[in-house]
Amino acid sequence: MASHLVGAGPAAVAAPGTGSVASVARRHTGPLLTGVLLGLLGVAASLAQPWAIGELIAAAARDAPMTGPVARLAGLFCAGALCSALQAYAIGRAGENIVLDVRRTLVGRLLRADLTAYARQSQGDILTRAVTDTSLLRIALSQSLAQVIVSGATVVGGVVLMFLIDTWLMVITLSCLGAAGALSVALARKLRRAALRNRADTGAFAAGLQRVLTALPTVKASRAESREAGRIGRLAATARESGLRVNACNALLTPAMNVGTQGALAVVVGVGMSWVARGRMDMADLTTFIMYLFQLVSPLVTSVMAVGQFVQGRAAVERVDELARLPQETDTPAEPTQLAPTAPYAPLSPHHPAVEFHNVRFTYRRGRQAPRTTPVLDGASFSVPARGLTAVVGPSGAGKTTLFQLIERFYPVDGGRVLLGGRDIATLPLDTVRGLVGYVQQDSAALRGTIRENLTYARPDADEDAVREAVEMAGLAPVIARLPDGLDTELGDQGSGLSGGQRQRLCIARTLLQRPAVMLLDEATSHLDADTEREVRDVLRRISRRCAVIAVAHRISTVIDADRIVVLDGGRVRATGVHQDLMARDELYRRLAGSQLRPGPGAAVPAPDRAPIPSPPSRLRPVDREER
Numbered sequence: 001m002a003s004h005l006v007g008a009g010p011a012a013v014a015a016p017g018t019g020s021v022a023s024v025a026r027r028h029t030g031p032l033l034t035g036v037l038l039g040l041l042g043v044a045a046s047l048a049q050p051w052a053i054g055e056l057i058a059a060a061a062r063d064a065p066m067t068g069p070v071a072r073l074a075g076l077f078c079a080g081a082l083c084s085a086l087q088a089y090a091i092g093r094a095g096e097n098i099v100l101d102v103r104r105t106l107v108g109r110l111l112r113a114d115l116t117a118y119a120r121q122s123q124g125d126i127l128t129r130a131v132t133d134t135s136l137l138r139i140a141l142s143q144s145l146a147q148v149i150v151s152g153a154t155v156v157g158g159v160v161l162m163f164l165i166d167t168w169l170m171v172i173t174l175s176c177l178g179a180a181g182a183l184s185v186a187l188a189r190k191l192r193r194a195a196l197r198n199r200a201d202t203g204a205f206a207a208g209l210q211r212v213l214t215a216l217p218t219v220k221a222s223r224a225e226s227r228e229a230g231r232i233g234r235l236a237a238t239a240r241e242s243g244l245r246v247n248a249c250n251a252l253l254t255p256a257m258n259v260g261t262q263g264a265l266a267v268v269v270g271v272g273m274s275w276v277a278r279g280r281m282d283m284a285d286l287t288t289f290i291m292y293l294f295q296l297v298s299p300l301v302t303s304v305m306a307v308g309q310f311v312q313g314r315a316a317v318e319r320v321d322e323l324a325r326l327p328q329e330t331d332t333p334a335e336p337t338q339l340a341p342t343a344p345y346a347p348l349s350p351h352h353p354a355v356e357f358h359n360v361r362f363t364y365r366r367g368r369q370a371p372r373t374t375p376v377l378d379g380a381s382f383s384v385p386a387r388g389l390t391a392v393v394g395p396s397g398a399g400k401t402t403l404f405q406l407i408e409r410f411y412p413v414d415g416g417r418v419l420l421g422g423r424d425i426a427t428l429p430l431d432t433v434r435g436l437v438g439y440v441q442q443d444s445a446a447l448r449g450t451i452r453e454n455l456t457y458a459r460p461d462a463d464e465d466a467v468r469e470a471v472e473m474a475g476l477a478p479v480i481a482r483l484p485d486g487l488d489t490e491l492g493d494q495g496s497g498l499s500g501g502q503r504q505r506l507c508i509a510r511t512l513l514q515r516p517a518v519m520l521l522d523e524a525t526s527h528l529d530a531d532t533e534r535e536v537r538d539v540l541r542r543i544s545r546r547c548a549v550i551a552v553a554h555r556i557s558t559v560i561d562a563d564r565i566v567v568l569d570g571g572r573v574r575a576t577g578v579h580q581d582l583m584a585r586d587e588l589y590r591r592l593a594g595s596q597l598r599p600g601p602g603a604a605v606p607a608p609d610r611a612p613i614p615s616p617p618s619r620l621r622p623v624d625r626e627e628r
């Protein structure tokens, strides 16, 4: 059914994967193993070096030719250096690739996140996780992991060779190192907890900073600079405190291992020398044993440091995983029939209402544990014809914006159905729904970038003529003509660089360019002066002959000549009709309209409570914003 419904093109965001860091990292097992293998080859080369030195000494002692032993030793040096360089490159590259993949997956999942779940996150913390924590992944998953493996292999190889030289001396050595090792493990556990706390504190600092930076003029106008500086300073101090705990654990880790190895060395020299004195061990074996012990010190310390880094990185992995687990919007697979090319403004069948609400119930969820609040919509029903201007009015907080958000399917309804062109939107792909519906938001969302990029945001393939037409229609042409760079003028964050009214026109033009079947305008002309508003209203009137335009407006001038007005109150539609009709029979509408309309010269003032037959629109004039 519903072959009249067509889509607006492919999804813009690449389909995200399952999201967890481990699942992403598994894709890079091959390059990581290659790096580790190169590292192990380097270990073998370095472990063989004392043996080659021994061979060289023996050859010198025998006065035998030295070319072979020297060549072997040089070969081992070169092989060790080459393997170590290749290992560092391979592991570093794999680490960067993991970070890239994790970030891409994370961005895909963030952009597809369920809005209810997303709204519970702080944006500053999201940024810290997506930028800083993902950087730490590289260290945890590649460098430190590889270092643990490679240094660990050096340690294991050395230990085996030392066992072969003298088992009991090695047992004594291991008991000294074991005590240091146990201390290091305890410290590593503490370090992980401290690192997790520090990541969270850093996120809280970023969230605090982001909160004020996005509202800097409000902060200044409220003279809150000192208060905010103090509050954010305290957040920074908390991050410092947990950072110091991380630092303390880190600072103890390496010395703990150093003390262990130095203690082992002292004991080995003492015990070994007494054994040599008693003839239980010869001097050459003791010297080789001590050489291997010296060779163990550096990899032991490196591997303990790498464990520390790995543990800190794991804290970051946990935080990135948590973000990647954000619930996603549920989508519906597209049917082939839904993806026919669109005709401008007319992809919905004129035989069905453009939008229908059937007994819709909806409540915002503030969190799983939070108590349920009163429903915003409690059985709302109305329909919007495929052509014409429909206005939605109601007191502040009545749920008008919520209606629009449900048409866009930003949230699923709790009960009832929302139909688009006769089809339940829950059964349509999100891409189709959002391609058919154009939405000019209440707060005129513009993005950092050029005006042209903003205009073509919903339709990147729009040609120059289409852009110019939308600009003209939205009354934006004179604004752009005054800008030195015209359409290529750069805007700041949230479209700064334009006035509120200019931003509204920009957003209207962007939606016009999208050529939707249903155009939603939420207070979209509230910042415009009376003349510009009239021009934009005329444009919308013209467009409404080709598609459905639904406008939320507090300004009665926007509503007065609408083909249909829906009056929303207490989560329900209490009346629908045209202006005169509603003035005559709906008390709330009369009250809402009465506060903004004043009689023209010679007209009697209608007494709102006595339900008078209203004066014809020509004799009523809307009160301009400036006069209110």
Ligand SMILES: Nc1ncnc2c1ncn2[C@@H]1O[C@H](COP(=O)(O)OP(=O)(O)OP(=O)(O)O)[C@@H](O)[C@H]1O
Binding pocket: 119, 364, 365, 376, 394, 395, 396, 397, 398, 399, 400, 401, 402, 403
């Ligand atoms: N994201 C949200 N989370 C929780 N509650 C919300 C959310 N958005 C809106 N609400 C609540 O839902 C109710 C309806 O809000 P909505 O923005 O739809 O009203 P409105 O009629 O558009 O108001 P206005 O005319 O003032 O713009 C309000 O009580 C509001 O507090």
